[in-house]
Amino acid sequence: MLHLILKELFYRKTSTLLSFISIALAVTCLVSALSLLEGHKVLTDDIFQKAKTKQIEIMTKAEDKYRISTKDLGFNVLILPKAQNLSNFYADDFASKYMPEKFVETLANNRIVTVRHLLPSLKQKINWTEMKQTIILVGTRGEVPVIHKNPKKPLQQPVEDGHIVLGFQLAKDLNLKKDQTVTLLGEEFNISLIHSPRGNKDDITAWIPLAASQKILNKPKLINAILALECKCAWADIEKVKKELEKILPETQIIGMERRKAKTRKEIRTTAELLTKNSIKDILENRKNQELALQSFANILIPLVMLTCCIWIGFLAMTNVRDRKYEIGLLKALGLLSEDIILLFVGKAFLLGFIGSVFGFVIGAFGTSFFGGITIDSDINNVVFSGKTIFLIIFLTPFLSILASWIPAIYAAKEDPAEILRGE
Amino acid sequence: MSIIIKNLKKYYPTKKNLVKAVDDISFDVKPGDFLAIHGASGCGKSTLLLMLGGLLHPTGGTVDIKDVNPYKLSNKACAAFRTENIGFVFQQFHLIPYLDIRDNIMVPALASYIEDLNMKVDESLEKFNLLERAHHKPSTLSIGEQQRVAMARALINSPKIILADEPTGNLDPDNSEIVLNTFKEFANQGGIVIMVTHEKSAINAAFSNIALDKGKLK
Numbered sequence: 044m045l046h047l048i049l050k051e052l053f054y055r056k057t058s059t060l061l062s063f064i065s066i067a068l069a070v071t072c073l074v075s076a077l078s079l080l081e082g083h084k085v086l087t088d089d090i091f092q093k094a095k096t097k098q099i100e101i102m103t104k105a106e107d108k109y110r111i112s113t114k115d116l117g118f119n120v121l122i123l124p125k126a127q128n129l130s131n132f133y134a135d136d137f138a139s140k141y142m143p144e145k146f147v148e149t150l151a152n153n154r155i156v157t158v159r160h161l162l163p164s165l166k167q168k169i170n171w172t173e174m175k176q177t178i179i180l181v182g183t184r185g186e187v188p189v190i191h192k193n194p195k196k197p198l199q200q201p202v203e204d205g206h207i208v209l210g211f212q213l214a215k216d217l218n219l220k221k222d223q224t225v226t227l228l229g230e231e232f233n234i235s236l237i238h239s240p241r242g243n244k245d246d247i248t249a250w251i252p253l254a255a256s257q258k259i260l261n262k263p264k265l266i267n268a269i270l271a272l273e274c275k276c277a278w279a280d281i282e283k284v285k286k287e288l289e290k291i292l293p294e295t296q297i298i299g300m301e302r303r304k305a306k307t308r309k310e311i312r313t314t315a316e317l318l319t320k321n322s323i324k325d326i327l328e329n330r331k332n333q334e335l336a337l338q339s340f341a342n343i344l345i346p347l348v349m350l351t352c353c354i355w356i357g358f359l360a361m362t363n364v365r366d367r368k369y370e371i372g373l374l375k376a377l378g379l380l381s382e383d384i385i386l387l388f389v390g391k392a393f394l395l396g397f398i399g400s401v402f403g404f405v406i407g408a409f410g411t412s413f414f415g416g417i418t419i420d421s422d423i424n425n426v427v428f429s430g431k432t433i434f435l436i437i438f439l440t441p442f443l444s445i446l447a448s449w450i451p452a453i454y455a456a457k458e459d460p461a462e463i464l465r466g467e
Numbered sequence: 468m469s470i471i472i473k474n475l476k477k478y479y480p481t482k483k484n485l486v487k488a489v490d491d492i493s494f495d496v497k498p499g500d501f502l503a504i505h506g507a508s509g510c511g512k513s514t515l516l517l518m519l520g521g522l523l524h525p526t527g528g529t530v531d532i533k534d535v536n537p538y539k540l541s542n543k544a545c546a547a548f549r550t551e552n553i554g555f556v557f558q559q560f561h562l563i564p565y566l567d568i569r570d571n572i573m574v575p576a577l578a579s580y581i582e583d584l585n586m587k588v589d590e591s592l593e594k595f596n597l598l599e600r601a602h603h604k605p606s607t608l609s610i611g612e613q614q615r616v617a618m619a620r621a622l623i624n625s626p627k628i629i630l631a632d633e634p635t636g637n638l639d640p641d642n643s644e645i646v647l648n649t650f651k652e653f654a655n656q657g658g659i660v661i662m663v664t665h666e667k668s669a670i671n672a673a674f675s676n677i678a679l680d681k682g683k684l685k
Contacts, residue, residue, distance in 0.1 A: 044577065046570070047563075054565030373561040376522055378550025378578030380543055461523035464557060464632070465513050 044383070048390045055363065062359050062395045062444075063402075069352040070403025070440055071410065076341040077432065078411040083337060087330040094323045102316055120284055122146070122269040122295045129298070136244055137166040137179070138267035144253070146292055147269050153291045162270040165256045171249075173226045174217050179248040180227075182256020182266075202250050207232035211239060212246035227251070228259045269295075353447040356395075360388060360451035364458075371455050372463030381456035388452035389445050396444025400437050468533045468627055470496040470519065470659060475528035477514050477682075488514040490682035491528070496661060498627075501654035503673030504663045511682040512663040513632055519661060520630045521549050532628065550578040554621030556646075558633035560613045562605035568592070568616050569601045575624045584623075591619035595645075611642030618649055629653055631662040635669050647672040 052059045123132060124140040132138050147163040165182035185201020202208050207227065209219060214237040219225060223234045232251060240246055257263050271288070285297045364371070371384055477489040488511045496502050504512050517523035519530060521537035529536050532552060537545045554575075562571050572588050581587065592598045595615040605613055614634065621629055629650065635643035647669060650660040654674060662673060670676050678685035 047566070047577065050565045050570070369559070369561050370563050373555075373557075373563070374574070374577070375546075376520070376549070376555050377575045378546045380546050380578075383577070461517045464522070464561075465517060 044386060044390065048387065048394060051367075052391060052394065055366070058359055058363055058366075059395070062356055063399050065352040065355045065359075066396055066399025066440060066444055067403035067406065069348050070400045070436055071407040072348045073345055073436065074404050074407025075411045076337075076345055078408060080334065080337055080341060082411070083330070083334050087327065087334065090330065091323065091327055094326060098319045098323060101319060119299075120271040120288065121298050122150075122271060122288060122292065123298065124267065125294050125296050127267075127296065129296075135168065137168065141165075141262055141265040141267050142295060144257075144264045144266045146295065147266070150269065150271075150288070150291055160271065163253065163266045164268050164270065165253060165260065165262060165266045166268060167256075167260055169228070169260070171227060173228070176213070176217060177247075178213055179244055180256060180260070181248055181250045182253040182260075183250055184253035202252050203235065204252050204255070205231075205233055206235035206251075208236040208238065208250040209234060210244075210246040210248045211237060211241070213249060230255060230259055349443065353443055356392070356444055356447040357451060360392065360448040361454070363391075364388070364451045364455040367455070368458065368463055371458045372460040375458070375460035376464060384456040384458075385452045388448055388455055392444040392448035392452075393441045396441030397437070399444070400440035403440070404433075404436050468498050468659075469531075470628065470661075471529075471531040472496075472519070473529045473531075475515070475518060475530060476526045477511070477518060477523065478526045487682045489518065489525070492679075492682075492684055493528075494677060494684070496659050498657050498659055499654055499674075501650055501660040501672075501674040502662065503670045503676035504661065504679060505665055505670050505676060506679035506685070508665070510679040512665075512679055515679070516630050516632055516661065516663045520553055520555060521545050547579065550575060550624060552627045554624070554626035554629045556614075556617050556621045556629060556631040556634045558636040560605075560617040562613055562616055562620075564605055567602045567604055568597055568608070571605065571616055572619045572623055574620060579624065581624050587623055588619075591623060595619045610637050611639065611645070614638055614642060614646060618646060622649075622653070626658070628659045628661070631660065631664075633664055634662060635664065635666055640668070643668065 123129075123138050124142040127138045127140040144163055147161055151161055163184060167180055169178060169180050170176075171178050183202060207225065214220070214234075219234055219237070221234050221237055225232055225234060227249065232255075238245065251259075253266070257265060271284075284299075288297050289295065374384065374387075375381075472495070473493045475489055475492045476487070479486040479488060490511075492515065504515060506512055514523065518525050519532075521530075521532075524538055530538065532548075535548065537548050540548060563574060566574070569588055569592065572591055573584060575581065576584050589598075592601050595618060597612065597615060597619065600608060600612060605616065608616065614637070618634075621631075631650065634646050634650075638646065643666075650662065651672065651674075654660050660673075662669065664670060
């Protein structure tokens, strides 16, 4: 029987070739669609992994850049005597209680990691009797170096001995000019600088050296505030700073200032991170949409191609039955049963389906790799070359081919040899 | 082993009337007989032959071959019976175009086991002078050679009966003679040959003959 099938296959070359091509084409479409879809998934995973790695790289680099770019956005901490009532402090804008000036040295000599610049000050509202003007007097000695850290450029310059720096409004109201000598509560000072307008209490403030202020205000070796400037940490870490400082100076209290700057700094980082994440999310969503589109296309294309091929195979099988009418009549006359005739056509369909599916599989799998730019890597192999897929393709295709040829085979089996031979 | 035909009928009802292709025919054929059935075209010769071969159910009457009525057998048993006992020869030969001559002669082996098949095929090829053509396709053979192949095929499973439908219809006198001589030889060896023909020479070559006219024995 197999001999007969094989001989017939080679004899009717056109019909065989057309059947073979249609089966191979259907399987090629199926395997290509599978490979492309799986390849798309693998590429998406690959892109995601690369993007994620890149994001980590970018964020690590960005961390440094943001640190540099936002270094001036650090927040300040004000250290006040523990006894200071904060309500009064906020109302007056200076402390009414005092603490030893040596506290600043204590701080500077400790290994504080969160604070970079320390500015002790003595600040008080006074009546400038010589000028008959109420002013805010600030005694400052400039920045106290934090000794365990590399010296940084001071954020605030001290006022030199014998000099005074005036706020804009104060100088204007008193008609004072730079380099003019003035007397403040019995002490003479040379005006070294008049600030530009700042729009706050600084405009009615006079800055003199700390020692001079202590003498004028009769507060020897005392200060009422230490400003810790430009803490390089997020606002969220203020509690950490407070704890660190209060541990060193238990007789003080710490308040944070300039919250917005620190918050901005953190927000910039968060926004940048979010942007990168969103960008990856966008790529993934686009890939997902592409995949869905491909899937929808495949969902229509594959059944359509399979159905068309089945109809085509059925048509070819029916033509084959017609061509072999006398052969069928003869075989039945010679004693072959209807089952044998069915087997003849089904066997042919199986062979065509099997060989066509193997060819289609090979062309589909490697053709996709060659023309579709999909690398046949292990991930795709797992799907395309899985037992399930091979079973579906190599064994289901012959089954479909048999199904498509079934009606023609039944038709052939029902042929009446008497009718055929009588009609010759 | 005789063939006994009793009141055999084959009617085809049409819209207008009933066509009586074979109408109440009875006759016997004994082993060693070479019977020619002749008559004008459409007289029911081929229909009768097909009924004798177990291929066409009669409307009435019986066909007994070796005391067996093939129409009372199942399809499978009837096919086996046919394979074992009957060889067919047709006017159009019905050789399978994609098989070579050797394979064509072996076709009946698809239906049943034939002992010493290859040896028998070789003998057949030699007997019908087809040895050189053994691996040729039917389309490359002359008409006479094709009919000889059909004869070899009909005889390969050593049947008891040969049913031939116009076997010499397409042949020249020389090839006709070969075919008819083969039938005579077969009958002389105890077989039965029933040949449908309208050729005088073929009728004369047969050992006996019956004539049909409009489905009835003349």
